Amino acid sequence: MVHHTPSPTAHALLEAVLGGAGDPSIEGVEVVSRPALVAGAVEVMEADGFVLATPANFGYMSGALKHFFDSIYYPCLDATTGRPYGLLVHGNDDTAGAVRAVTRITTGLGWRLAHQPVELVGPAVSDALSACGELGATLAARLAFEAG
Numbered sequence: 001m002v003h004h005t006p007s008p009t010a011h012a013l014l015e016a017v018l019g020g021a022g023d024p025s026i027e028g029v030e031v032v033s034r035p036a037l038v039a040g041a042v043e044v045m046e047a048d049g050f051v052l053a054t055p056a057n058f059g060y061m062s063g064a065l066k067h068f069f070d071s072i073y074y075p076c077l078d079a080t081t082g083r084p085y086g087l088l089v090h091g092n093d094d095t096a097g098a099v100r101a102v103t104r105i106t107t108g109l110g111w112r113l114a115h116q117p118v119e120l121v122g123p124a125v126s127d128a129l130s131a132c133g134e135l136g137a138t139l140a141a142r143l144a145f146e147a148g
Contacts, residue, residue: 001014001017001018001021001031001032001033001034001050001051001053002034002035002036002039002050002051002052002053002065002068003033003034003035003036003051003052003053003054003088004035004036004037004053004054004055004062004064004065005053005055005090006055007055007090009090009120009123009124010053010055010090012124012129013053013088013090013118013120013124013128013129013132014033014053014088014132016124016128016129016130016132016133016136017051017053017086017088017132017133017135017136018031018033018136019133019136020132020133020134020135020136020137020138020140021051021136021137021139021140022136022140023136023137023140026137026140026141026144027144028144028147028148029140029143029144029147031136031140032047035064036054036062036064036065036067036068037064037067037068039068039072040071040072041071041072041075041076044072044076044080045075045076045079045080047080047083048083048084048143048146048147049083049084049085049114049139049142049143050083050084050085050086050111050139051085051086051087051088051135051136051139052065052085052086052087052088052102052106053087053088053089053090054088054089054090054098054102055089055090055091055098056089056090056091056092056094056095056097056098057098059094059096059097059098060097060098060101061089061098061101061102062098065102066101069105073105073108073109076109077108077109077110080109080110080111081109081110081111082110082111082112083111083112084111084112084113084114084139084142084143084146085106085111085112085113085114085139086113086114086115086117086118086135086136086138086139087099087102087103087106087113087117087118088117088118088120088132088135089102089117089118089119089120090119090120090121091119091120091121092121092122093121094121095119095120095121099117099119102117103117114138114139114142115134115135115138115139118131118132118135
């Protein structure tokens with residue numbers, strides 16, 4: 001899990017993803033969560049899959065997630081091709097630009113979308129929290145299946 005979740009809403013969504021990914025019925029998956037400004041290329045190469053979480057800032061992903069991609073892109077380009085990922089974007093009025101930007105970069109990395117992006121505009125509601133839990137659980141289950 002690579003995230004930039006500074007707002008209370010984004011943090012609640014992150015917790016829901018982590019809860020889904022850490023479901024005790026999914027065995028054999030270690031969930032690691034790193035802020036986007038801390039996560040690095042070695043951690044990315046060690047991971048079997050990713051959930052990315054970002055606010056939509058001015059029609060784009062957060063600067064922190066962009067920094068993450070800038071620092072890992074070339075070192076991880078060939079080493080992580082084909083790995084599954086999921087995406088969570090929270091915005092106050094629009095998420096499309098952030099989703100589009102992340103999709104372009106992950107396409108360049110050769111990562112495979114394992115779950116439709118979860119996009120939320122406004123406050124966290126139970127449907128959004130459920131969707132985030134499903135995102136985490138789906139990716140974790142996929143990784144467990146591929147490993148087993």
